[in-house]
Amino acid sequence: MRFEKAATSEGEGAATRQTKARGSKRRFPIRRMMWRIVFIAAALPIVVALIYRFVPPVSTLMIGRWIAMAGVDRQWVPLEAISTELVRAVIAAEDARFCSHGGVDWVALNDVLDDAGDEGPARGASTITMQTVKNVFLWPGRSYIRKGLEIPLSLMADVVWGKPRTMEIYLNVAEWGEGIFGAEAAAQRAFGKTAKQLSRREAALLAAALPNPLRRDARRPSRYMAVYAGRIGARMPSATISCTGA
The missing domain is CATH 1.20.5 (Single alpha-helices involved in coiled-coils or other helix-helix interfaces)
Structure with a gap:
């Protein structure tokens, strides 16, 4: 048993x-x-x-337009084929410390968080690197999830691409109108010239259009846009562009 x-x-x-x-x-x-x-x-x-790093990237917006069978006008050009005035203009307008931060401007980000109210930040702290990775890897629109992804992607991109390549990609994927992407297509559409031939005023107008490219037209700037471009032009001589090799 x-x-x-x-x-x-x-x-x-x-x-x-x-x-x-x-x-x-x-x-x-x-x-x-x-x-x-x-x-x-x-x-x-x-x-x-x-x-x-070696192949011309496309943006998620461009991919979206191709899927929707919509037109895309983008002519990739190397950074040396883009006017240094445009490089100065976008740094002056979008990211004054582009050459000194590592992809994320922690000073600006902390300032935004300190100023944020109960409804969230009233302004952004996106660097050119963050805008570039958003265009290449992420989706448009505002969300905390997307912003959270931008930070590690920007730190990675700054190491993998470096400043010159980041600027080159940014100026070739940025949206400048309905179906218009990149500095070359934007310059030809707005002023009938190549991106290399842009003047300081023309570069400032293109930079002024970047925050809202579907409603701001460098060919026919509104009074506000013209004034904003003037402020960008005034800051351009002091913009540091040495890190871009431009």
């Missing part, structure tokens, strides 16, 4: 161990799969950024 009880107990113990082992096998593959997904999600932007 004791032998039967012992045998039964051992059998139940073996069955319990087998059940636990099967449960453990089910759990661990799920964990491994989750870690693989996390690894792929983290590695994919780095791989794409490395490719885009």
Whole structure:
């Protein structure tokens, strides 16, 4: 009788161990799969950024227009084929500390957070690098999720691309009107000349259009836009562009 009880107990113990082992096998593959997904999600932007270091990137807005069968006017040109006046203008207008930060302007970001009220920040702190990764990797519109993704992507892009390549990509993927992307297409549409031939005033007008390219037209600037371009032009001589190689 004791032998039967012992045998039964051992059998139940073996069955319990087998059940636990099967449960453990089910759990661990799920964990491994989750870690693989996390690894792929983290590695994919780095791989794409490395490719885009040598290959002309496209923006998510451009991809969206292609999917919708809408036109896209973008003519990729190297940074040396873009007027240094435009480089100065976008730095003066968008990111005065472009050459001194590592992709994220922590000073501006802290100032925005300090000034934020109950309804969130009243102004942004996006650097040119952050706007570039948003255009290339993320989606338009405001959200805390997107902003949270911009920060690590910008830190990565600053290392992988460096300042000259970041500026080159930004000026070739920025939207300057309905279906108009990049400085070359924008310059030809607005002024009938190449991006290399832009004057200081023309560059300032294009920079002034960037915050709202679908409603601001460098060809026919509103009074507000003309005044804003004037302020950008006044700041351009002091804009630091040495890090871009322009």
